[in-house]
Amino acid sequence: MQQLNALVKEANELAIGTPESEADRMLQICNACRYCEGFCAVFPAMTRRIEFTPSVVNYLANLCHNCGACLHACQYAPPHEFGVNIPRVMAQVRKDTYMTYAWPKSFGALYKSNGVVVSVAVSLSIAFFLLLSALLNGSLSSGPLDGNFYAVFSHNTLALMFGAVFGFSILAIAIGLIHFWRGISAGVISASAAAEATHDALTLKYLGGGHGDGCNNEDDAFSLWRKRFHHFTFYGFMLCFAATSVATIYHYFLGLHAPYALNSLPVILGTLGGIGLLIGPAGLLYLNLHRNSEHGDASQKSMDRAFIVLLFMISISGLLLLAYRDTSAMVALLAVHLGFVMGFFLTMPYGKFAHGFYRVAALLKNSIEKRQKNHLQFGAD
């Protein structure tokens, strides 16, 4: 027993100064203050607890949208000696979450220098497709092919390559998510909890600042632009995803093969999505560059920016491909676009993309928990 106590003590000492122990320290202060209760879901979730174990901290960190409101409102923020900075410590814990729950586990290390990982993955993918198309096609600038991509790569080649990588990435994300879900002991999902969590995720409720004026970016003023650009990005992505899905149905079930006409559903969806993925990431990058240095975790900026830029490049290369698909530039543009998409697929489970899944899981737990009885009965304050 004494040995166990000594081990516990040793573990506690080792934990001092880690993001988890810092989050615990700051949340104790928050829980005794509670002025931020109205901003987002993190603080009401905090008030349901008096202890902040690593599991709880993990959950709260992924519930935090890094809006920055609580930092600017905090009477204990630096230079106060308590040094409370919830957005930063939560961002640090989130990174630990991604690394801890990554599958295969050793791949979690890819988060450490994610910007480099994304760049390398994208560069290699583009090089690969350029070489492959040159090899298959004899040249990168053949005569006009009337937008027929399959004249360069056969449909089956593309479906197999992208299907395999995409399938692996989705599997990796799903395994990580299941482990995370078990780790935060989330409970049983009811229909109303699921509906609320879906609503909160799709509307980005918690980038509204609790008062609908938005979140903070460069200073204590509120702005809705982060929410809006995030929406452009997310819905742009979903439209592109829908375009691909519709095209797959066309191909396999209706026998309608690409290239599709400009007024066809896949092209319209893809074009709208592409425009969203230009506006959203460009806006997010602008805001990221102007972001208050106190917000979030500076070491993750390369990950955030790599992801934003990658989405932008996928979109712009896709739109250029659409515009020039009937010209001799098509082969090269296709190879470049496929390279960006492949780079994205490869890094999906080990980059910023994964944050959405963990956040939705945390939102869902929050919705489940809100419907349970709170056993704490604090005094008549």
Add this chain to the structure above:
Amino acid sequence: MVDVLVIGGGNAALCAALMAKEAGASVLLLEAAPKEWRGGNSSHTRNIRAMHDEPQDVMLEAYSEEEYWQDVLKVTSGITDEFLARLVIRASSQCRDWMRHHGVRFQAPLSGTLNLSRTNAFFMGGGKALVNAYYRSAEKLGVGIRYESPVSSVEIQDGKFIAAYIGDERIEAKTCVLAAGGFESNREWLKEAWGTNQYGESPADNFLIRGTRYNKGVLLKQLISLGADSVSDPTQAHMVAVDARAPLYDGGICTRIDAVSFGIVVNKNAQRFSDEGEDFWPKRYAFWGRLVAQQPGQIGYSIIDSKVLGRFMPPVFPGEKADTLAELAIKLGIDPKALQETVKTYNAACRVGTFDHTILDDCHTEGLEPAKTHWALPIDTGPFYGYTVRPGVTFTYLGLKTDETAAVHFNGVSSANLFVAGEMMAGNVLGKGYAAGIGMAIGTAFGRIAGTQAAKAAQILNQSQGAEHATA
């Protein structure tokens, strides 16, 4: 020369600056603190006590003028100016839209605050968010703002403001609003006011300051020495029992010890000294600092057992924990035998009915002095917890006497161009005691009056100067 010079940078000062600017005056605001510490004690506040006759936006039910006035009367034991108090109460019902207009956001009633949501409107994010909103609005409107500009003295001639000094720099203005807070962070003055107690101690040596380190009371002292009329006395202050480990300044809300009514509080001799169950903690908590200040060593120990854990706001620092009372006493540094004896006597006196910490329940003591009149449960279930507490001064009440125009008075005559708002005059309404959110109600009401009156006085000056030029 600016029309209105506002000295101070908290809620009252900002309300005055915004109102004066809205009235068309040119305004310069001087904040003693650097930008990151701006806002004085206002950045530690959370809500404003607001009268309302029916449910309104974030306010539940009704809180009538009469009920509000009775609350003021009760907490101050009548040491208040009824006319000014009622002025504040009425103003508190009409300021929220104006506050919203300047970017202040209120929040819906929340889990921990239901009992206060009838009487108080909560700022989304607390007082610092409010202060930020006011500064943003003031900057947008063109109010001049200077940080790190502590005013060292003002020049007064025949009861009229002439200029203010920041060191050697002289700033003239047509009118001036004083809203520079009290003197709680002036340790020398606190010591002078509290003197020496019966144990030969200087109690103020052991006070912690819950708020800003910039409230030195420099102008308060100067104005009183120049013959400005004053109210209240220098020992009166909002004083809370705070964790003895709290920082010297800016501990704010989180260092208060909420466990008081769930157990007993003893002094360094392990003796109880007041009724821990007299009223709900929010209503009574501003008194415990004073009670502890009157004990030897200005120290107290809040003792609870495991039965009540999870029923009060979690404290910011963990308390001492022990399986036996004797062990707990040793950890706290008090006499184990004396503590055991005190608890034994208390336990024996407990008459436990139906414990309910949300109402004034029927658990009380019999034959015990001092009695514990509610929530009296025996302290018998280990582990036991103890929190060491010190007096924490939130703000002082000694201030300048004023009237409904917020004018400073010299020998009963109101100044034509010198006004006062906030903590520097709160003592007119609050001679002693406290009820949550009244400070912000006074600051907002008088800040707005002072700003309006200053702008008006400056315009009158403009016009009379114009007339002089015309006749010249």
